[in-house]
Amino acid sequence: MAQIIESIPNISEGRRMDVIEACVDEIRSTPGCTLLSFMPDESHNRTVITYIGDAKGVEEASVKLVKKAAELIDLREHKGEHPRMGAVDVMPFLAIKDCDVNDCVELSKRVGARIAEEAGVPVFLYEHSATRPERQNLVKIRKGQFEGMAEKVQDDIWEPDFGGRRIHPSAGVIAVGARPPLIAYNLNLSTDDVEIAKQIAAVIREKDGGLKCVKAMGFEIDDEKTGKKYAQVSINMTNYEQTPLYRVTEMVKSEAKKWGVTVVQSEIIGLCPMKALVDSAEYYLQIKDFDYDVQVLENHII
Amino acid sequence: MAQIIESIPNISEGRRMDVIEACVDEIRSTPGCTLLSFMPDESHNRTVITYIGDAKGVEEASVKLVKKAAELIDLREHKGEHPRMGAVDVMPFLAIKDCDVNDCVELSKRVGARIAEEAGVPVFLYEHSATRPERQNLVKIRKGQFEGMAEKVQDDIWEPDFGGRRIHPSAGVIAVGARPPLIAYNLNLSTDDVEIAKQIAAVIREKDGGLKCVKAMGFEIDDEKTGKKYAQVSINMTNYEQTPLYRVTEMVKSEAKKWGVTVVQSEIIGLCPMKALVDSAEYYLQIKDFDYDVQVLENHII
Numbered sequence: 394m395a396q397i398i399e400s401i402p403n404i405s406e407g408r409r410m411d412v413i414e415a416c417v418d419e420i421r422s423t424p425g426c427t428l429l430s431f432m433p434d435e436s437h438n439r440t441v442i443t444y445i446g447d448a449k450g451v452e453e454a455s456v457k458l459v460k461k462a463a464e465l466i467d468l469r470e471h472k473g474e475h476p477r478m479g480a481v482d483v484m485p486f487l488a489i490k491d492c493d494v495n496d497c498v499e500l501s502k503r504v505g506a507r508i509a510e511e512a513g514v515p516v517f518l519y520e521h522s523a524t525r526p527e528r529q530n531l532v533k534i535r536k537g538q539f540e541g542m543a544e545k546v547q548d549d550i551w552e553p554d555f556g557g558r559r560i561h562p563s564a565g566v567i568a569v570g571a572r573p574p575l576i577a578y579n580l581n582l583s584t585d586d587v588e589i590a591k592q593i594a595a596v597i598r599e600k601d602g603g604l605k606c607v608k609a610m611g612f613e614i615d616d617e618k619t620g621k622k623y624a625q626v627s628i629n630m631t632n633y634e635q636t637p638l639y640r641v642t643e644m645v646k647s648e649a650k651k652w653g654v655t656v657v658q659s660e661i662i663g664l665c666p667m668k669a670l671v672d673s674a675e676y677y678l679q680i681k682d683f684d685y686d687v688q689v690l691e692n693h694i695i
Numbered sequence: 696m697a698q699i700i701e702s703i704p705n706i707s708e709g710r711r712m713d714v715i716e717a718c719v720d721e722i723r724s725t726p727g728c729t730l731l732s733f734m735p736d737e738s739h740n741r742t743v744i745t746y747i748g749d750a751k752g753v754e755e756a757s758v759k760l761v762k763k764a765a766e767l768i769d770l771r772e773h774k775g776e777h778p779r780m781g782a783v784d785v786m787p788f789l790a791i792k793d794c795d796v797n798d799c800v801e802l803s804k805r806v807g808a809r810i811a812e813e814a815g816v817p818v819f820l821y822e823h824s825a826t827r828p829e830r831q832n833l834v835k836i837r838k839g840q841f842e843g844m845a846e847k848v849q850d851d852i853w854e855p856d857f858g859g860r861r862i863h864p865s866a867g868v869i870a871v872g873a874r875p876p877l878i879a880y881n882l883n884l885s886t887d888d889v890e891i892a893k894q895i896a897a898v899i900r901e902k903d904g905g906l907k908c909v910k911a912m913g914f915e916i917d918d919e920k921t922g923k924k925y926a927q928v929s930i931n932m933t934n935y936e937q938t939p940l941y942r943v944t945e946m947v948k949s950e951a952k953k954w955g956v957t958v959v960q961s962e963i964i965g966l967c968p969m970k971a972l973v974d975s976a977e978y979y980l981q982i983k984d985f986d987y988d989v990q991v992l993e994n995h996i997i
Contacts, residue, residue: 397996429995445996489992581983642980658983667969667993670976677979678944681883681960687732690791690876691969691993693699693747 397490398497399429399445399574400455403482404462405471407438412465417442419457425450429664438473439482443664445489448500455484455504460512463564468539478535478542479514479565487574489666497571498522505555505569515546515556515566522570524554531568539565573606576630576669577662578638580645581623584654587613590624593648597626597641606632607641623657633669639676667691699792700799701747701876702757703965705784706764707773709740714767719744721759727752734964738917740775741784743879745965747791750802757786757806762814765866770841776914780837780844781816781867787874799873800824807857807871817848817858817868824872826856833870841867878932878971879964880940882947883925886956889915892926895950899928899943908934909943925959935971941978969993 406412413433420428426446433440444454459481466480484504486497498521505516523529527550537545542560545551552558553566560566582590590611595601598609608629615622626645630636646656668685675683686692708714715735722730728748735742746756761783768782786806788799800823807818825831829852839847844862847853854860855868862868884892892913897903900911910931917924928947932938948958970987977985988994 399992427996445992638976638980656981658981660983661985661990663990664992665990667973667991670991671969671972673980674940674972674975678940678975679958679960681962683963684732688963688965688967689969689972690701690966693729693731693966 395490396447396492396496397445398448398451398492398500399443399487399489400451400484401441401443401487402455402458402484403477404440404442404458404466405438405468405473405477405480405482406462406466407433407435407440407473413440415465416440416458416461419461420444420454423450423454423457426454434475436473437475438471439475439477448492448496451486452500452504452507456507456511459484459508459514459567463512463514463561467563468565469563471539476535476538477565478537478539479561479567480563481514481567482535483519483531483568485520485570485572487572489574494521494571494573501569501571508567508569509553509556512561512564513556514561514564515553515559517566517568518554519568519570520572525550534568542566573632574666576633576638576665578628578630578641579660579662580626580628580642580656581614581658581660582625582649582654583657584624584652585613585622586652586654587611587624589649589652589654590626592652593626593645594628596648597628597644604636604641604644606630606635630669633666633672637672637676638669639673642673697792698749698794698798699747700750700753700794700802701745701789701791701966702753702786703743703745703789704757704760704786705779706742706744706760706768707740707770707775707779707782707784708764708768709735709737709742709775715742717767718742718760718763721763722746722756725752725756725759728756732965736777737919738775739777739914740773741777741779743965750794750798753788754802754806754809758809758813761786761810761816761869765814765816765863769865770867771865773841776916778837778840779867780839780841781863781869782865783816783869784837785821785833785870787822787872787877789874789876791876796823796873796875803871803873810869810871811855811858814863814866815858816863816866817855817861819868819870820856821870821872822874827852836870844868875933876966876968878935878940878967880930880932880943881962881964882928882930882944882958883916883960883962884927884951884956885959886926886954887915887924888954888956889913889926891951891954891956892928894954895928895947896930898950899930899946906938906943906946908932908937932971935968935974939974939978940971941975944975 429443462480594609731745764782896911899905
């Protein structure tokens with residue numbers, strides 16, 4: 394498998410395990426595609442599914458998943474904490490290896506067209522695939538949720554990209570699009586003063602003039618194991634090639650000095666692409682002319 | 696390609712590109728074998744070639760490489776910083792996937808017998824393939840170098856394993872054997888005083904009481920591109936889980952302070968397993984409770 398694209402769709406079912414298993418089986422049974430994980434959330438009544446493969450395998454699995462979910466999940470009876478608008482609510486595609494965001498945009502358009510055609514579910518293209526600026530943001534597309542969507546799509550600016558000005562009666566609509574891999578990265582400080590974490594977060598995040606592709610907030614964390622409190626800079630990195638892990642880390646360390654505090658530890662939540670870590674090893678070890686594709690042994694096996 | 700064996704021979708030519716290309720072409724033209732890289736080093740007058748394949752492909756490519764090198768490289772006219780004893784100086788085999796060190800030992804014996812027969816170059820089996828304990832260590836085999844080898848092989852304990860008690864008049868002898876994956880790692884100093892590199896090498900290497908599984912030497916490097924000279928600590932790491940890259944790096948930096956010099960850059964020669972790099976990212980980023988097998992995305996693919 395040379396090219397790798399990852400998809401992390403959310404289906405609107407987090408309680409009935411037979412339905413969840415039937416959906417996940419569509420991924421398992423598709424050649425060129427590998428299921429990595431699925432995580433049902435009962436209170437959200439929603440399951441995150443993660444799979445990878447080449448464009449062809451991911452396309453096939455994704456279309457099959459939506460067909461199965463549209464068959465088994467009825468939004469008219471769905472209740473849960475998380476806002477939702479479809480049986481499969483959102484389906485992002487991420488470029489992991491030997492491909493880029495443009496390949497994922499192309500994939501999202503092929504998958505979107507097929508979902509409308511084969512599952513009868515209208516499709517909004519979002520994030521990098523969006524055809525209008527207001528559709529880049531999933532939250533704006535989903536506003537009004539399943540219950541308000543039939544009316545919303547009558548508005549000219551909210552006509553779906555595929556499938557016409559309507560919703561599927563039980564499966565609603567879906568957002569499909571390309572987005573960059575995201576790393577959830579926390580830095581824990583040697584203080585419990587959350588104001589310091591908030592000030593550092595404000596300095597490093599893009600929104601307030603900091604590093605590109607960095608979202609950050611300050612939190613106070615209660616460590617139940619140790620009984621200690623500490624301040625945390627909680628970061629979402631939406632493009633680790635644009636802004637690498639080491640740069641964020643060094644900027645937080647540098648800003649922390651202003652307050653006489655240090656970074657005690659960091660955490661990576663969930664999955665992290667190998668290249669994001671290798672980039673930081675390259676930086677700190679000062680490796681000259683390192684050729685990631687050729688010199689990392691595993692790149693010849695994947 | 697299910698089974699993967701890697702070979703990383705050194706040929707004693709780092710300057711004449713036509714000769715290097717002719718040798719590398721022997722790998723390129725062999726089915727069942729893939730050339731990964733070759734890195735000519737002008738000051739060592741030596742080129743590291745890396746290729747992978749199944750046992751059959753690697754056997755064929757390896758024998759062809761030695762025949763071509765023996766035809767084109769004359770050790771009687773060879774000068775370079777690095778000790779050497781043959782046109783192809785050393786040819787290790789490493790088990791990468793779906794095979795083990797015993798498969799590599801078998802392969803080394805088949806290749807060794809064919810090199811003696813088809814290229815007329817006597818062969819020492821070394822490392823895991825060694826037939827006597829003193830031949831495990833390449834440095835002991837190579838002692839005396841090309842110039843002293845004709846006399847050395849007259850000694851009973853230094854009779855070659857294949858090819859008889861003689862050397863090839865222009866291509867010398869070769870060491871062939873199975874060895875664990877090794878990281879070739881160089882640290883370049885902010886000085887051209889080779890004595891400093893030698894002193895640091897002596898402090899960090901296992902032989903003289905330093906870090907386990909670390910071999911190190913000091914060299915003076917002439918960078919022909921920039922016209923600058925610098926001292927280099929040249930390291931072989933034979934077990935990066937026992938002694939990780941960051942520990943060696945930090946120890947060299949720390950020792951360099953004694954001389955008022957710094958590490959300017961490092962180099963990784965050839966292939967490096969992903970985990971060796973991720974371990975260093977974990978260290979420098981201070982990542983808490985990182986689960987390498989689960990959290991590195993690519994580990995779900997390999």
